[in-house]
Amino acid sequence: MANEVREGFSEGPYPHKEVESKWQRLWEERRQFATPETPGAQKYYVLEMFPYPSGRLHMGHCRVYSIGDALARFLRMRGKKVLHPMGFDAFGLPAENAAIKHQVHPAEWTERCIADMKQQFRLMGFSLDWEREAITCRPEYYRWNQWFFLRLYEKGLAYKKAAAINWCDTCQTVLANEQVEQGTCWRCHNPVTVKTLDQWWFKITAYADELLSGLDSLEDWPESVKIMQRNWIGRSEGALVRFKLLPADTDLRPGMKWPGSQEELTQLPDVEIFTTRPDTLFGVTFMVFAPEHPAVLPMVEEVEALPPDKRPPETQGILQRVREFVDKVVVEDRFLRTAADREKEGVFIGRYAVNQLNGDIVPIFIANFVLMEYGTGAIMAVPAHDQRDFEFAKKYRIPIKLVIAPRSDDGRPQTISSEKLECAYVEPGVMVNSAQFDGLDSEVAKKEIVKFLEQKGFGKTTVQYKLRDWLISRQRFWGTPIPIVYCDSCGIVPVPESQLPVELPAQAKFTGVGNPLASVPEFVNTTCPQCGRPARRETDTMDTFVDSSWYFLRYCDPHNNDMPFSREKAAQWMPVDQYIGGIEHAILHLLYSRFFVKALRDLGLVDCDEPFARLLAQGMVTNTYIDKATGKIAVDEHGRPKYAKMSKSLGNGVDPMDIIDRYGADTARLFILFAAPAEKELEWSDRGVEGCYRFLNRLWRLVLSNLDACREAKVNVKPSNRAERELNYAIHWAIQRVQIEIEERHHFNTAIAATMELQNALFSAASNPEVSRALLGFGLRNLLLLLFPFSPHITSELWERAGFDGRIDDQAFPTWDPEALVRDEVEIVVQVNGKIRSRIVLPADATEEQARQVALADEKVQQSLEGKSPRKVIYVPKKLVNIVC
Structure with a gap:
């Protein structure tokens, strides 16, 4: 009678609306998620990036907050004192645009959106401490x-x-x-x-070195995020070199040398450039300024102001050409401008400079590939040894001068004609055409040339950053x-x-x-x-990024009216132990938050060096979409549906509230966590949602059909036969897997898969007379505990109906018994010519000969052999016997 429906409960579908509403109300009444005031050594700060109050949660929100909530609930079960707060990043342009459109004050619009979103958070059942709420648009925060x-x-x-x-x-x-x-x-x-x-x-540049070096201490951050921050900070060691700017009316031209004295040259204005390749200084044939460099237009205006008889023909209309080019380039994407495959474009500005090392006269251009953000906003161009400069020089017919040559077998430089170069030579080599530095290894020459620059006052060693x-x-x-x-x-x-x-x-x-x-x-x-x-x-x-650069500190002491937070309370909780949010924030928000914490530390307000000890960058939620050209679901070249990030523009979003209404929040949470690893893209699947809904309904029926077993459940049940040993193994294996997958790997999908395997084992055991009701009840109790972090409403309800002690919220995470995971017997697959024909049970320490004998004696195997003698028997210990005829 194990599957008999007891105590008046029907086998109908799980009544998710009633159950979820009940538990959300009870959690609120009990202040279930209030944060301990003095966490001590067991503190754990779980934080998801707070949302902009748009008024509606989308599936991306649901994913990040489902991840954080599962972790927070699990950690509470593991004995941690958890801080899991929430608030709203409430300033920003969308509210101002709404104010324009609807003629309502942004504050009114924003508060209305916050109220709507808080209700949606509540419907998802997230275990958030709203008593620590921070809303950035309120005066008490800003x-x-x-x-x-x-x-x-x-x-x-x-x-x-x-x-x-x-x-x-x-x-x-x-x-x-x-x-x-x-x-x-x-x-x-x-x-x-x-x-x-x-x-x-x-x-922020005052902290450039520390922002860079501090990344090495963030061992639990994704390497991809750290690489993005390193590239954004962009530390380069090199030399700051001073070229000299010739007057607008100079008669000197490329191919000429400076004719005057060094003293006269010193009187000319400096043009400073930063280079990581001082070994190529003798190969400079032109210079390039960023179009947005503040010196560009004044230099061109000086040319434009010259009397007509003093102006070379190529400078006629130069100011207009330069302005048009500047206007076109400065609004282009910085990353696209510097892309290796981007066509190099530029304009000669009618000015010339002198290379103080060799007296060469070089023309000055502006070009799309030079950015004001890097170095001084001006570069020396060496087309023989930089591919970007090479392409530009070829396009604009600028001379190319080789100053580093490959080394021959005898150690001397190879003879290469600059005119025959098909691409820049960028490898180390031997210095040539470089005066007293000829014959030096180019790596050695870097240091020697910088020494010479410093001795002559032409330049100095320096470090530059791309960070501004x-x-x-x-x-x-x-x-x-x-x-x-x-x-x-x-x-x-x-x-x-x-x-x-x-x-x-x-x-x-x-x-x-x-x-x-x-x-x-x-x-x-x-x-x-x-x-x-x-x-x-x-x-x-x-900038609204100021708001989000310290909000995690306010959560530590949210009601302090005298300070943003007390140093003592910040020290109790900081740093955030686990931060969760999208990789799109890898540079701005995360870098600014790191800067803020370091600056506040130096102001004596915090003790930590970094705000976030661990970072999980969750993947996007994607869905199929309609190809506007065909009116059908977009497919790739193989006919498979294409997925893209859910968005209004593609019309492929799914409203979380629709899923909650139809299937319940537990189903939504379970699917979101089960469908893909947290850091990977999640492909939306209606069938996957329905599958999770069926799983929860099956859980509902399983527990309610075995309430007698729940009442008989015991913590330590000694298995008395093979069926009980197998079930006991399945229970403890699931406990072990769920703990490891969440605690060590944050693999919620494989943790849920382990609970599904356990549920299947319990369903089979429920109708097996060889399994005691006490052991079955023990298994059901543990199944509810394992599922609780993912689907808290249904597990809370079933825990209560099953009559287990206390509230499930207050239970410790179960522990596994290592002895239960040592199997006395193993089930082994038997194949005949590669096809599965039977399964046999052997002692865990069975020898190959024992496995062979039992497999050949099996009735199903004998039938498959049809009297033939095996030519070969392959044995994979504890897994497989393959008989080859």
């Missing part, structure tokens, strides 16, 4: 952004300077380089232009006001701490043009904190 700004300003880490910046006319705001995608704004995708404005910056300071100014309303006022008498004046927060006004006009903050007189007009005279507030707001 006042601390302003407080940090003032501290950084005092230390010289926040400053203002004029700079050529990316400007979006549509959004009417400055964009960081990373926010320009192929010449368009990352938000509205309209073209970006360049203009010069006074901007506020954070001096963090531009934080934004011409937007919906962000943290920068706590600065401008006084005609006192200049730039920080707002006193006692006047924080500088709050956003409750009333503003949102027209879509300009900065609404600048049009609110009540906000702009103020008094100077120093002299009391009329003054003007700064109307720029902070």
Whole structure:
């Protein structure tokens, strides 16, 4: 009668709506997920990147938060004191756009979206401590952004300077380089232009070396993320070399030498370049400036201002040509500009420079492949030894001069004609055409030439970074006001701490043009904190990445009204033990957060060097989509469906609330965690969702049909026969696998697979009279515990109905018995000519001869042999016997 339905429970489908609603209410009433105040040595901080409050959770959200929640619940079962908070990254342009569209204040729009999303979080059953909620658009949070700004300003880490910046006319705001995608704004995708404005910056470059070296300590970060950060920081050791800029009216031309004295040459303006290849300095045949370099237009304007009789024919109309080229190039994607396969384009600017090492006169160009962000924004070009320079020189018919030659077998340089080079020679070799350095190994020459530069005052050893300071100014309303006022008498004046927060006004006009903050007189007009005279507030707001660069610290002490957090409470929880979020944040958010923590450490506010000890970058959620050309599901060349990230533009998104309504949150969570490893892409599958739903319904029927076994469950049941030994093995094997897969590998998919195997074993055992009810109940108890981190609602309900002690939330994770995993007997497959014909049971220590005898004596094997004598018997210990006839 093992499968009889007991106590009035039907074998109908699992009533997910009623059960999930019940447990969500109970968890809330009990404050089940409140964080321990003093975690001690068992602390574990689990944090997923907090969302922007768009108003709707999407499947990408559900994936990252399902991963974090499964881990948090598992760790609580493992005895950890878990901090698992949540909040909202609530400032940003979308709310401002909504304000324009719907004529509603961004605060009202945002708070409405937050309320909607919190309800969706609740429906997913995530074990979050909402009592520690941080919402970045509220004054009680952003006042601390302003407080940090003032501290950084005092230390010289926040400053203002004029700079050529990316400007979006549509959004009417400055964009960081990373926010320009192929010449368009990352938000509205309209073209970006360049203009010069006074901007506020954070001096992240002051920490460039530490940001780079600190990556070596992050052993539990994906290597791909660390590589991206190393490349972004871009440390290069080389030499800063001074070329000399000739006057606009010079008669000197390429092919000539500097005719004057070194003293006269010294009087000319410097053009500094950074190079990692000082060994090629004698091969420079031209120079290139970044089009956005601030010296470019002034240099060209000097040529344009020359009398007509002083201007060479090739410089006619040069200012217009240069401006057109600059306007075209500066808005292009930085990565595309420097791509190896990108066509090299440039314009001669009518100016020349002198190479002080050999007196050569070289022309100056601007080109698309040189960026202002690297080095000095100007380069020396050596086409014989740099492929990019080689391609440019060939296109624009610039001379090529070989100064490093391959070494012959006798050690002397090979004779190579520069005119016959088909590509740049970039390998080490022997110095040639390099004056006193001829004959030196090129690697040795690097050091010797730099010594010579330093002796002559022509240059020096230096380290350069691609990393640039963090531009934080934004011409937007919906962000943290920068706590600065401008006084005609006192200049730039920080707002006193006692006047924080500088709050956003409750009333503003949102027209879509300009900065609404600048049009609110009540906000702009103020008094100077120093002299009391009329003054003007700064109307720029902070980049929203400031908000997310320290929110993890606020969670440690969320109700502190005197400080952003206390150092003691931060020390209790920091660093975050496990951070979870998309790899798209590998550079900006993660790098800025690392900078913030290091700066706050130096201000005496935190003790840690890094914010996140471990990082899991989950994969995207993808789905099939409709090919607009055919109106059918897009397929590849083999006819297989193509998958792409879920998005509105492709119309291939799946609303999590629809899945919850039809199948329940437990099904959604289970599928999301089971369908793919956490760090890989997840291909959406309706059939996969239905399969997980069937699995939970099967669990429901299994437990409710065996409540008597649950009541008889014992912790230590000694197996008395082979069937019980097999079930006991399956139970302890599943416990071991789930713990290892979650704790050591974060492989939730294989952990769930282990629970599915256990459920199959329990279903078979439930109808097997040789299995005691006590052992079956023990197995069901453990199955619920193993599934609890993934599907907490159904397991909580079944735990209660089964009458197991206490609440499942308070149970420890089960432990496995090593002795139970030692099998006395093993089941072995028997094949005949490679086809499975039977299975036999042998002692675990059976010899090959014993396995052979039992296999050949098996009745099914005898039938398959049809009286033939075996030619060969292959034995794979504990796995396989293959009989070859």
